[in-house]
Amino acid sequence: MSSAFARVLLDSPLPQLDRLFDYRIPDELRDAVRPGIRVKVPLRSAGRMTEGFVVELADSVSFTGDVNPVEAVISPVPVLTPEVWALARRVADRAAGSAGDVLRLAIPGRQARVEKTWLAANHSAPPPVPPAPLDGYGTDLERVIAEAGKAAVDAIPRLVRVGDTWVGAWAVTLAAAASRAIAAGGSALLAVPDYRDQEQLVIALSAVLPPERIAQVDARQSNPDRYRAFLRCLEGAPLAVVGNRSVLYAPAAKLGLIAMWDDGDPLYAEPLAPYVHARDAALVRHEQQGGALLFLGHTRTTETERLCALGWLESVAPSRVQSPRVILAGQQVTDDRLAAQARIPPLAWREAKEALATGPVLLQVGRPGYALHLVCADCGEQARCDRCDGPLRTSRASAFPSCSWCGAVAGGWTCPTCTGTRYRQVGSGSVRTAEDLGRAFPGTRVIVADADHQHLHLPSKPALVVATRGAEPVADGGYAAVLLLDGERMIARESLRVAEDCLRWWSNAAALAAPGAPVILVGVAGALASALATWRQADHARGELADRRRLHFPPAVRVATVTGTADAVGRAIEAVRGELLDVLGPVTVEEGRVRAIVRFEYGHGAAVAGNLRAEVIRAATAGRRPVAGRRPAGRAVPTLRVRLDDPEPFVDDAAR
Incomplete structure (x- = not known):
């Protein structure tokens, strides 16, 4: 017997709606509703409709009243996979944000014609892939990949000829690592800062992998091309998925490798809420799914060096290399x-x-x-x-x-x-x-x-x-x-x-x-x-x-900026004061708005994020307008903005 209820995450920017809602599955949709698909569901207020993702099914719910039914199935394709949902929920909670905001970055908009063609296609298994040699690192890097280890890797500082084109040796290293992960039956997520690096990496990958094994998820792609590449990731065959920061949210049921090139590049910082840095997304996804994790670069960020100092990352350097x-x-x-x-x-x-x-x-x-x-x-x-x-x-x-x-x-x-x-x-x-x-x-x-x-x-x-x-x-x-x-x-x-x-x-x-x-x-x-x-x-x-440790600056400690009215910021600081090292500010950033910087240890991150998130929801619901009327005159809508691991307070305005 099929399940009677669906638990749905609504596609809404409102923080108070960042939870699962129960909907009854009508008899005519019992066979169509399954986890991961897009559906249309009603909201309780004013008879409005909204879209959402079915996260899970249930045979019963605790609510004793009438449960609204699912209105329609938008697409039969389960675009929200379990691993992507788990990642979105975890990174959103860590950043005091909404999972829906993360999923808008992770899942491209539906393209009906592309989807129809993909559903009708015969998805045959791509040819097997032999592992490519990993030159320049002895056996250290091979061991890290084979044992699903974690490493900060010093890139070889030279150019390498691949066919008729020259690329950085780093691209050849990542391509060889990806081929080894795919040969072992796992996918490889390869993140690069921009299209220049992506082109070099795709050239290196094409020398060791057939085209059927390479997928590009790039913000520069047209909407149909990006959705087409996303659907390829759903097919289940091990792929090397290349792209910018959003590639770390690509669906892959079995991961053999997560790799980031040049993780200090500012393009990895997500400008949209909840502002999750690609490095943090990679760390969380590795924790959830396993596989090897590599941070490759000519230099090392203080964030990766902190993980090396803790023993969480292994340091891997070339065995013999001539530096510039x-x-x-x-x-x-x-x-x-x-x-x-x-x-x-x-x-x-x-x-x-x-x-x-x-x-x-x-x-x-x-x-x-x-x-x-x-x-x-x-x-x-x-x-x-x-x-x-x-x-x-x-x-x-x-x-x-x-x-x-x-x-x-x-x-x-x-x-x-x-x-x-x-x-x-x-x-x-x-x-x-x-x-x-x-x-x-x-x-x-x-x-x-x-x-x-x-x-x-x-x-x-x-x-x-x-x-x-x-x-x-x-x-x-x-x-x-x-x-x-x-x-x-x-x-x-x-x-x-x-x-x-x-x-x-x-x-x-x-x-x-x-x-x-x-x-x-x-x-x-x-x-x-x-x-x-x-x-x-x-x-x-x-x-x-x-x-940074002596001065209590990130990444030695974590920080969060809290911006809003003086009262809202004051309440938010009081809600987390017991978890903090100290508070810098508040200072006025514009008329009627102040900003405070709170600093706290990593071990208190979950408590700080949870309490600040509760204050964001409180501020949002306190200013909620009546559904059928207007906001009373003179009543200000309180706003509160929270950003964890915010780099902006430590950059001079003239230098941005």
Whole structure:
């Protein structure tokens, strides 16, 4: 006999609805309703309908009154698998959020035509996969994968030729690890920050896996393509699933591997509630489903170093590898006017000129655009937007400056300090640096690589490549020289993560150099420069973590930001005060709203998250409007926003 009731998670942003609701299954839908499918159900108020996911079935319910029936089955496909539901519920509770918000990130919107084609198709088993060799790590990495272990892996800093294309050695390592997981009968979830890394990884995977074994889940895909890839994951055959942060929520009943490349990249931070970082999702999913867990990178974040210090992650390094040849160069004064204008000291200038005879030269700069910012020509105050107070910038496409934040054109700009109307450019972005280099190296091709000028691969021909951090193309065979400019400006950014961010940017660029090619770090000295020059990034992460422990900064402790009215924030703090180390604030963030930062130990995380979540629900329901009427005049709707592990309070506004 089939079950009589369905327990449904409603697709609603309201925090008070983040629980399972019981619905009666009509006789005509008894055979159609099953766990994981999308259904349409009624809400008790005003006869409204909403969608939801059937989480489980039941033969009876504790409610003694009339139970509303399921209205309709939207789709017969069980898109919410048990493992994804367990993951969504757990990470939402850990982040004091709603499981429904997580599922909106995990499950793409339904595409009826794609679904119909998929249901009618014959899903045959893909061909078997032999394991690919894992070169460069001896037997350590093989053992971690075979034993479903957990490791922080130092990537090999070089480029590898795969067919006719060059990719980072890290991509070849992950592809080989995925092939071993699939050969053993498990799927591999491979997370990368953006499409540049994804392309390299797919090329490496294609060399060791047939196309039937590779699925891409990417935010850049069209809605039909993304839903088609999602449905492939439901077929049950072991796959290598590649994508950005949402790939960690892809359905996979049996996991052989979860791997993240470069987990310090800010693109892994989820901007939507409940703001779960991809690293945390990977850790929770591994805890629930097992399989091997790898964090691979040229540098190590303080978060992964903390797990290594606890013994939870094993540290795996290449058995023998030649690190890049890093040279530290100060900002020496040069007599060459063109070199000085391009911000290149004599040593780096000579290396660049010699390298151009054999291949391309990479110059990493701190910012895109022409000038970093505009200032008043009379008083020197920074020129800012009248609408949003964002910094103004110039563009070749317009005769007038525009706002870097909102894009508004400042045609009639006037300095609010001295009423001046003239401005001048300060600093050099990627475009201006390229212009200066073009004059300094006449006849040499100059290529700009940034968000507006995207290049993924370049031939091994002489050229000057001016790239912003993270936008560096891969040159065939590697760059003949790499110049890391604007180092002083990068480390001057006010951020808790500035040191590890800079080391990550520089290390990733250095790994693009050809074997033996010079990598020149300009204008930076001290421990950070030494860590790059000696290629001992893990040691720097250990020192950084020790400093965070002394100061009670994350990840040594956990933090949460609580934002709302003063009364709501005060009640929330009192609800968790017994679990806290301390409270920073509250401080006013805008009119009528304050923000407090609470710090607590990891062991108190569940209690803090649960109590803060209860306060969010309390604030939401206290301001609930009557269904059939309007909110009484003068009655403010209380709002409370909670974000756990929030990085924003530790970043200066001007640096975001």
